[in-house]
Each structure stands twice: as C-alpha cells, then as structure tokens.
Amino acid sequence: MEKPLAFRMRPRNLDEVVGQQHLVGPGKIIRRMVTAKMLSSMILYGPPGTGKTSIASAIAGSTQYAFRMLNAATDTKKDLQIVAEEAKMSxxxxxxxxxxxxxxxxxxxxxxxxxxxxxxxxxxxxxxxPYITINPAIRSRTQIFEVKPLTESDILTAVDQALADKERGLGNYPVEIEETARRHLSRATNGDLRSALNGLELAVRSTPPEADGIIHLTLTVMEECLQRKALTHDKDGDAHYDVISAFQKSIRGSDVNAALHYLARLVEAGDLAIICRRLMVIGYEDIGLANPAAAARTVNAVLAAERLGLPEARIPLADTVVDLCLSPKSNSAYVAVDAALADIREGNAGAVPDHLRDSHYQGAKDLGRGIGYQYPHDFENAWVDQQYLPDKLKNASYYQPKATGKYEQALGQQYQRIQQWRQQHTNSKKN
Structure with missing residues (x-):
C-alpha cells in the first residue's frame, strides 16, 4: 500500500522544510547546528501536523546520519537497544x-x-x-524548541509543491483546483499540514475526471473531503477574516445576539482552534482588568472545549461568549504595555538604575550594583521612595485606569494613592 501524501512529501533537507523559519531559516538555531555539525538532542513541541517529524527528517537528510523513528509510549526498551547498537556501529x-x-x-x-x-x-x-510533562533528567540534556502552527501561506506553498511533484506528490494527476477550494484547504486545517495534505490527496484520488480529462477540485469537493464547511462562498476569500473580526467586535460592543450569531458561523465551519484563540485574546484584551475572573473563566472554558471537541464544545463556548459580552470592559493594561513597547522600539529604554541591578555575584559591589537599594517590605504599605524606571524614562506614565468594573476601580484607587504619596515625597524633598 502506498504511503500517504504527507509521508511522501516529508522534506529531505532543511531547505525543503515548510514554515518554522524561526528554527530552520538562514542563521537560525537548528540550521546553525547542522551547518556547524554540532547537533545536540532536542525536544520539539507544538500542535499536530506542524512539522516536528519533518524537521527531524530534514536534519537527518542534511547531515547524512542514520534516521530512526520510535514512539515512547508503544515501543519497548529492546527497540531502543537496537538503535543503540546501530549507533555503536555507524x-x-x-x-x-x-x-x-x-x-x-x-x-x-x-x-x-x-x-x-x-x-x-x-x-x-x-x-x-515539555516544561511541565517531561522529566527534568531528559530536559537538562536537551534543547527545547517550540514548533508553531503553519500559516496559510505555508500550507498553500506545501499544497502547490505536492500538486507539482511528479515523483513524490500528485504531479501525475491532471488537477485544477479552484482558488476558493485552495484557500479553504489552507484555512480549515488550522495550521495542520498533515490534515491539509491528507484532504488534498483524498480529493484528488476520489474525484473522477470530467469530460475534458481534468480533475476539477471545487470548494464543495474540498468541504466534503475535509469535513469542514467554508464560512461562505465569497470569491475574494475575505469572509473568513470578516467573521472573526465581527465576532470580536460584537463581544467588545456587548451585543450578545450578534456575538452568538458569529460564534455559530465559526462552529458550523469547524473552526474550533480559531474560536478558542480569539476568545482568550478577547478575555484579556477587551475585558482585562475590568473583570479578571471572566478571563480566567474563558481559559477554563477553552480547555473544556478542546477536551470535548465539536459539536459539544459549542456549549462552554456559548457560555463564555455571553459572559464576555455582558462583562464590563477595559483595555487599560493592553494599551499601557503597547505604550511601553512603543518607547522601547523608539530606543527610549535607558540603563537599569544601579541600585536595582543584580548584586548576587562576586565583585558586584565594586561596580556599584545593588548599593542603596531599599527593601519595600521594610516600609509601611511596602511603599518606598526610590527610582525604578531608567533615568531617561523616570517620569513616564503608561497605565491609565478605567472605572468600568469594581476590580479595576479598586486598582485605580490604589494607583492614585501611590501616585499621590510619591508626589508628596517629591515635594518634601524639594522643600
């Protein structure tokens, strides 16, 4: 029986890896290790179908080392012994x-x-x-790299390569794929290349040629082979993003009915990963400090939805949508960190004040590190009059509290008290 398309199209070297350029691109860590012939054991973690096996296969192909695959759950110690014996020989x-x-x-x-x-x-x-699930003895002997979901562009690149490759792919089939079907293939699989290639191969092999001898892959064919409905049959393909945008804006605008409508469209399209990610963003971006408990409940609901899968996942997701819609809203922390980032990106960072620098090493005092630092817990309210920001930013103010929820109201009142206390101490020094 022929191997699946996803298996056949595995990269033979690092140049053929689709995506994960933060690891295998020019000048990046894994490519450097291969180029320098200084490979070390590593752990790749990330969602299914994002290229973990592909990277391993490409490393082996680029180095010409023997390549073996085992499963820690199902293969035995004896299987490991066979690999160890081979390593001694080769x-x-x-x-x-x-x-x-x-x-x-x-x-x-x-x-x-x-x-x-x-x-x-x-x-x-x-x-x-791996920081939670893998034994420290293994972790300490490996480097840990995160493998990220592939972008739509990555998946389209891989799909086009598979359709063109006559040796390993589907290049010997006379295929024409509609642009809407092609885009749906890249979006509906949520960054999982294995699913995209499996769906593509099923579509090609199960669709008979038409009178012109061409296998025409339409959006309807792709929906059936992926078992994921497209959000709409629009020609420009923007509806996917339009619905996601409308979903967040409806929750931000506290319109429960509109938000549930757009949730239903995303559920019908099978976009569970997108829904979950978007809800967690909303919980922290749009609700934020006005109701932190709602953000925490969102995380729990997302975990439940991911465990349940569709269609049952719609239940905790609907609960969360209603909760977030009717919650007080605040974007104050999000705006504040973006303001701080803007300063840094413009070069307005400055040196950390000497009294705040690390002093836990020999010779630190000779450099003036940590001298004069005042430990806040030695003072009333743990408030102490000392500078924390770099000199060039010592008067910067990023956080502007809002009064849209009881929690942030309390934070805002405390913030104002601290600011007033600091101002009083500044004035007393001047006098």
Whole structure:
C-alpha cells in the first residue's frame, strides 16, 4: 500500500522544510547546528501536523546520519537497544522519539548515557508542554524548541509543491483546483499540514475526471473531503477574516445576539482552534482588568472545549461568549504595555538604575550594583521612595485606569494613592 501524501512529501533537507523559519531559516538555531555539525538532542513541541517529524527528517537528510523513528509510549526498551547498537556501529543515529513525554523511567535510564555520549541524537516530539510533562533528567540534556502552527501561506506553498511533484506528490494527476477550494484547504486545517495534505490527496484520488480529462477540485469537493464547511462562498476569500473580526467586535460592543450569531458561523465551519484563540485574546484584551475572573473563566472554558471537541464544545463556548459580552470592559493594561513597547522600539529604554541591578555575584559591589537599594517590605504599605524606571524614562506614565468594573476601580484607587504619596515625597524633598 502506498504511503500517504504527507509521508511522501516529508522534506529531505532543511531547505525543503515548510514554515518554522524561526528554527530552520538562514542563521537560525537548528540550521546553525547542522551547518556547524554540532547537533545536540532536542525536544520539539507544538500542535499536530506542524512539522516536528519533518524537521527531524530534514536534519537527518542534511547531515547524512542514520534516521530512526520510535514512539515512547508503544515501543519497548529492546527497540531502543537496537538503535543503540546501530549507533555503536555507524557512529551516530538521529532518533525521532514521538510522544517523548510518555517516556518511562526504565527507557529513560537506558537512553540517558547514550544522549550524553552523543551516539544517539534524540529529537523528541510532543504536543505537550515539555516544561511541565517531561522529566527534568531528559530536559537538562536537551534543547527545547517550540514548533508553531503553519500559516496559510505555508500550507498553500506545501499544497502547490505536492500538486507539482511528479515523483513524490500528485504531479501525475491532471488537477485544477479552484482558488476558493485552495484557500479553504489552507484555512480549515488550522495550521495542520498533515490534515491539509491528507484532504488534498483524498480529493484528488476520489474525484473522477470530467469530460475534458481534468480533475476539477471545487470548494464543495474540498468541504466534503475535509469535513469542514467554508464560512461562505465569497470569491475574494475575505469572509473568513470578516467573521472573526465581527465576532470580536460584537463581544467588545456587548451585543450578545450578534456575538452568538458569529460564534455559530465559526462552529458550523469547524473552526474550533480559531474560536478558542480569539476568545482568550478577547478575555484579556477587551475585558482585562475590568473583570479578571471572566478571563480566567474563558481559559477554563477553552480547555473544556478542546477536551470535548465539536459539536459539544459549542456549549462552554456559548457560555463564555455571553459572559464576555455582558462583562464590563477595559483595555487599560493592553494599551499601557503597547505604550511601553512603543518607547522601547523608539530606543527610549535607558540603563537599569544601579541600585536595582543584580548584586548576587562576586565583585558586584565594586561596580556599584545593588548599593542603596531599599527593601519595600521594610516600609509601611511596602511603599518606598526610590527610582525604578531608567533615568531617561523616570517620569513616564503608561497605565491609565478605567472605572468600568469594581476590580479595576479598586486598582485605580490604589494607583492614585501611590501616585499621590510619591508626589508628596517629591515635594518634601524639594522643600
């Protein structure tokens, strides 16, 4: 049986990797490691179908090392021993260890000395956060890199390559794909290239040629093969973004009915990942300090929705939409950090004041580090009159509290009290 298209199109070297340029692009860390022939074991973590296996395969192809694949959950210690024996014979083996967070102590204890010797270069792949799920003994012997969801442009690039490649892809099929179908393929899979290529291959192989001998892939065909409805059949493809934009703006504008309408359109399109991400952004950007508990509830609802999957996920999502719509709104913290970022990007940063610098090393006092720092807990209210901002920004003010929720009202009152106290101390120094 022929291997799936996603398997056949795996990159043979780093230049063929689609996306993840923050890791494999020119001058980036993994490319540097390969170029310098200084590979070390690593853990790649991120969503399914984003290129973890592809990067491992490309590293092996670029270095000409032997490449083996195992699964930490299902393969045994004996399987690891076979790889170790091969490493002794050939010198170095790159081992892709899928679900590395499932590695038990017996396998781990066997693997550790081989990682330390460099005979096995392990590339662990996981969808779980390795800082939480992976044993510290493994973490300390690896570098950890986050693999990000592919962009629509990345997926379109890979789709076009698969359609053109006559050796590994679908280049021997006479295919014409409508632009709306092509765009739906890139959007409906939410950055999962494996799903996109699987859907494309199914569409090509299951659609009979028409009278002109051409396999015509329409939006309807792609919807069926992906089991994801497009938001609309608009020709310019902007409806996808229009609905997402209207969804957030309806919640920001406290219109429950409109927000539920746009939620329903996104649910019908199967865009669970987009809904979840957008709701968490809204919880912190538009609700913010006016109602922090609503943002926390949003995170919990998103976790529930991801566990449940569609269609049941619509229930916690609907609860959250109503909650966020009717919540008081504040963007004060979001505006404040953007104002601070604007200063930094314009070069207005300045040196950290000497009394705030790290003093926990030999010779720090000789450099004047930490001298004169006053510990706030030694003072009433933990308020102390000392400068925290760099000299060139010492009078900067970024946060402007709003009074749209009880929580931020309380924060605003405390902020004003501290500002007034500081002003009084400044005036007393002048006098």
């Amino acid at each position: 010198g170095t083996v790159i081992l892709l260890l899928d679900e590395v967070h499932r590695l038990d102590k017996t396998k781990q204890d066997f693997l550790l000395p081989h990682l330390e010797s460099g005979r096995i270069i392990m590339i662990g792949a996981t969808t779980e956060n």
